[in-house]
Amino acid sequence: MQRAAVLLTLISTSAALRPEWMPGDYSQTVVGAQTFVEDYNSTAEEVFYFSTEANWKYNTNLTVHNSQQQVIAFLEELEFTEAWCQKAKDTFPDSFIETLNPEVQIILSNIKVLGPANLPTSERERYNTILSQMDSIYSTAKVCRSPEECWSLEPELIDIMANSRSYKRLLYAWEGWHNEAGDHLRSLYPEFVELSNKAFRMDGFSDTGAYWRSLYESLTFEQDLENLFIQLEPLYQNLHAFVRRKLYDFYGPKYINLKGPIPAHLLGNMWSQNWNIYNMMIPFPDKTNVDVTDTMVxxxxxxxxxxxxxxxxxxxxxxxxxxxxxxxxxxxxxxxxxxxxxxxxxxxxxxxxxxxxxxxxxxxxxxxxxxxxxxxxxxxxxxxxxxxxxxxxxxxxxxxxxxxxxxxxxx
Incomplete structure (x- = not known):
């Protein structure tokens, strides 16, 4: 894409980390570890503010210039991550960290995970450029009925999904947006996965998913989720059946199979995330309406x-x-x-x-x-x-x- 070419031209290498953001020297003692953590936090305030401010500016104005500034800020954040990670590894081996209080143990262990900062400079740039591109594609994808009439995700498509009850109109909006966003994302996402997995494997994880699961600090995390699902499944099945029956009553057997899944585009949200169809599902219509939208309008x-x-x-x-x-x-x-x-x-x-x-x-x-x-x-x-x-x-x-x-x- 042209945008990617512009970004990679503008960003040839990431600048060295500012001297005031570099770690100092620390002793391998309890006091040294505590001082390191405190210095890390105070420095992180500045680094993360700089990076987040650039990210905010890009999110609220999707221009090539702002994307470039976001990438530069993110790369400097990765330089910071790498510098402090290396200092932690050099100064505080795992055997020493195990002797510290649990809070400091967790902080130091997390600092020693580099993630994308493991990648060589060119791959770091590519990693964040892909993220920036995917954000832009996701946010700017439009569904066009004609060159003169295009629907943006917000407000047009969001409003259609929430308020329309036309099966065909909803399907057109749902398929149109997913195709427009998905077709352009498809070529980028595999490379993002490859780079992300490569980065976290260098930290000792089997892939990015293993790193994500480690953040929950539970050795039985997957089994915990399975147990929770088993507890929730009866409730969800009944809720699903209730909603499916109500949709069947409205759309009929042509579109709703009472023994099958619910078509995703009928639930009032582009991702079936928030079901904006309460007015079709009211279980006790004679009771006071809890939806105060009309009154607010x-x-x-x-x-x-x-x-x-x-x-x-x-x-x-x-x-x-x-x-x-x-x-x-x-x-x-x-x-x-x-x-x-x-x-x-x-x-x-x-x-x-x-x-x-x-x-x-x-x-x-x-x-x-x-x-x-x-x-x-x-x-x-x-x-x-x-x-x-x-x-x-x-x-x-x-x-x-x-x-x-x-x-x-x-x-």
Whole structure:
């Protein structure tokens, strides 16, 4: 793609890590390990803020220039990761780490995982360029009925999936977007998987999936999930059957098989993630309606008003109000100036102990999480856990796109 060529031309090599971000010398003692962790955290504040700020600018304005700056910032973050990882490996062997308190053990062990920073410079650049390209493809894919009429993911396609009840219209929107995004992503994703697996194998994992599972710190993680699924399966089967029957009553046997799966495009969401079909599923129609959307529309609610009302609720619980920067810098609605943006709801932690709260078209529950995070004392924020939770959030649901859990950083 032309965009990739431009990026690789602009970014020939990653710059050396800034001297003030380099690790110092530390003794192989309890005090030395604690000092190392504290220095890592304070330095990480600056590095991760720089990287996240560049990522934010790109997500809210998908230009080649901003993508280039994002890649540069990410590469510098990888340089930081590599430098501190190597210092930890050289100074604190595993046998010594095992003698430390559990919290320091976990932090040092996580610092010693390089991930993409294991890759040679050219492959690091390629890795992040692919991520940047995939973000752009995902966010800018459109379904065009004609050259004059194209539907963006947000708001047009999201609105169609949530509100239309036409089987054919929903199928057209669903297939059109998945084909448009998927066809372009297909050529990039295998290379991303290859580079990611290569990076984490160099850390001793069998592949990236093994690394992801290790973040849960459970030797029985897969069996734990299986046990949870077994407990939830009867409830889910009944819910599935109820929804399928209601859809059958509406669409009929031509489209719904009462013994088969539910067509994904009928659940009100492009990814069958949030089922926006409650008005078709109301189990007790004579009871008071819990959906207050019509009332909110009649009262003139907009995005800002909804966030203000949500803020009133959280402050009534004793949590602190949103800072001025939240209202000044957040992107609560898709810009009307024509720029391409990543429109999926996301809450951002900028790793500087004060700016937790930039939102990108965020859902209301995100504001609650931000309020809760702001209420904690962040004098000892653990940046390894912050990045760790961020990775868990991303692997849990890429559609959330750096959402919800990014605002937690163990504080």
């Amino acid at each position: 009649a009262q003139g609610y907009n995005a800002t008003h909804m966030f203000r009302v949500a803020e009133e609720f959280f402050t009534s619980l004793g949590l602190i109000p949103m800072p001025d920067k939240f209202w000044d810098k957040s992107m609560l609605e898709k810009p009307s100036d024509g720029r391409d943006v990543v429109s999926h709801a996301s809450a951002w932690d900028f790793y500087n102990r004060k700016d937790f709260s930039k939102l990108n078209r965020c859902f209301m529950d995100n504001e609650g999480l931000i309020d809760a995070v702001q209420a904690f004392d962040c004098s000892s924020c653990d940046f390894m856990n912050a990045k760790k939770i961020e990775k868990l959030a991303k692997q849990y649901d890429k559609h959330i796109d750096d959402e919800l859990l990014q605002i937690h950083k163990n504080c």
